[in-house]
Amino acid sequence: MPPLILAINAGSSSVKVTLYDSSTLTSTNTPKSIAQCTIDGLTAPPATLKYHHHQSEKPISREVEGVTTQEDAFKAIMQQLEQDEGLVEVGSKADYAYVCHRVVHGGEFADAQVVDEETVQRIERLSDLAPLHNTPALTLIRTCTTLLPPKTRQIAFFDTTFHTTLPRAITTYPINRTIAHTNALRKYGFHGLSYASILRLTSSHLNLSPAATNIIALHLGSGASACAIRGGKSVDTSMGLTPASGLPGATRAGSVDPSLVFHYTHRAGRMSRSSARDMHVTYAEEVLNKESGWAALAGTTDFGVISARAMADGGDGKGDEGARLAFDVFVDRILGFVGSYYVALGGRVDALVFAGGIGEKGVELRRAVGRGVECLGFEIDEVRNADVGNAAVVDIGRRTEGEKRVLVVRTDEQGEMARGCLEYMEKEAKETKETKEDV
Numbered sequence: 001m002p003p004l005i006l007a008i009n010a011g012s013s014s015v016k017v018t019l020y021d022s023s024t025l026t027s028t029n030t031p032k033s034i035a036q037c038t039i040d041g042l043t044a045p046p047a048t049l050k051y052h053h054h055q056s057e058k059p060i061s062r063e064v065e066g067v068t069t070q071e072d073a074f075k076a077i078m079q080q081l082e083q084d085e086g087l088v089e090v091g092s093k094a095d096y097a098y099v100c101h102r103v104v105h106g107g108e109f110a111d112a113q114v115v116d117e118e119t120v121q122r123i124e125r126l127s128d129l130a131p132l133h134n135t136p137a138l139t140l141i142r143t144c145t146t147l148l149p150p151k152t153r154q155i156a157f158f159d160t161t162f163h164t165t166l167p168r169a170i171t172t173y174p175i176n177r178t179i180a181h182t183n184a185l186r187k188y189g190f191h192g193l194s195y196a197s198i199l200r201l202t203s204s205h206l207n208l209s210p211a212a213t214n215i216i217a218l219h220l221g222s223g224a225s226a227c228a229i230r231g232g233k234s235v236d237t238s239m240g241l242t243p244a245s246g247l248p249g250a251t252r253a254g255s256v257d258p259s260l261v262f263h264y265t266h267r268a269g270r271m272s273r274s275s276a277r278d279m280h281v282t283y284a285e286e287v288l289n290k291e292s293g294w295a296a297l298a299g300t301t302d303f304g305v306i307s308a309r310a311m312a313d314g315g316d317g318k319g320d321e322g323a324r325l326a327f328d329v330f331v332d333r334i335l336g337f338v339g340s341y342y343v344a345l346g347g348r349v350d351a352l353v354f355a356g357g358i359g360e361k362g363v364e365l366r367r368a369v370g371r372g373v374e375c376l377g378f379e380i381d382e383v384r385n386a387d388v389g390n391a392a393v394v395d396i397g398r399r400t401e402g403e404k405r406v407l408v409v410r411t412d413e414q415g416e417m418a419r420g421c422l423e424y425m426e427k428e429a430k431e432t433k434e435t436k437e438d439v
């Protein structure tokens, strides 16, 4: 059996796992994917499992009751892989030679790391800075350590790596510099594996080298962010020290006035120091991360449902007011970042890119954002926007040449990890060869 790579992407509302054959490469030099299993809707139960073994004709899709955490989801996914007798590439668990984990907060780690006790401890220390992500990712690392043979190599890939190019004026918060330095308080940025994939796919579609590509990318999923990429490098992004800032999300408030938390409880409004008494900092975090966003405005975390309800309104005020509000708030905040990043890129933008679950499926959202950015020269074609098909990159703009294109990109975070894993394997093989030659 060839060495297999299992790439695990634990998001805030989903777990996506892709299995790759490291010995076969596609035309874009990525290991060939053999099977993919995802469970989404963890925050809008019942969750749905989707499975596709690439030799089978039809993907499977079924609801999975009682699956509410990333750990439940991962175990159900492993069970699905085990049960599939057609998955001949896997003889036993020992065939999973490499396991890649998406870890959202990498702190000071500049690059991917082989998982050992020290890496685990450092990821653990960062958990407070990405409570919806690092803790579940660590749980999955530990589950794999228990479930798979000791010789399985686990590698952690960080969302923060892509943003290590952010300029200092962007990463710096205007606060006491000593405290900022001691506590590592700065903008890190997230969704980096996704932005790396978006850059790769977009530059190839536009026939540009990544180093010559300027884009404004929108990763819109349960967690949503925007990124300005100049010459293939992240120069600004909307998430910050934690994934809680910037755009709102399924259960996240996004950027709000930082003083809001002191006025959130019923004691608030008194405008005294004691007004913060009922708002313990961990409660504030809980509220801003888990009890806000679409869930708070519209009563659901499913943006597909929100879009449908918002459109049913028809503008006569009779429809679902909460859904309309959630939709409008999201569009407003997205437009704010697009405008700001257009200026940051000096107006030289090859493409505005929609990605992530909502970016890929949200026809209405793209249409509404499209209307707002027409003044900048981006124009969405209604017909193309209405049906984006299944291609990795689709032009939905009226222009299909030159600058200011509008694209929908099927970002591939697992694929990005599989590529990184292959690079690691090649490096490891080279080092082993050199060591043997030295002996």
Ligand SMILES: Nc1ncnc2c1ncn2[C@@H]1O[C@H](COP(=O)(O)OP(=O)(O)O)[C@@H](O)[C@H]1O
Binding pocket: 011, 012, 013, 014, 040, 220, 221, 222, 223, 250, 301, 302, 303, 304, 305, 307, 356, 357, 358, 361, 362, 363
């Ligand atoms: N038809 C649709 N239109 C708009 N949004 C949708 C649609 N279907 C699903 N979504 C949204 O996509 C989100 C999932 O995006 P995804 O990027 O996969 O999530 P995660 O942040 O967990 O990685 C869901 O929360 C849901 O709101």
Ligand SMILES: CC(=O)OP(=O)(O)O
Binding pocket: 010, 011, 012, 013, 104, 133, 159, 190, 191, 221, 222, 223, 224, 243
């Ligand atoms: C960083 C982040 O919010 O990730 P996700 O959208 O996968 O939850």
Ligand SMILES: [Mg+2]
Binding pocket: 011, 012, 221
């Ligand atoms: Mg995601």
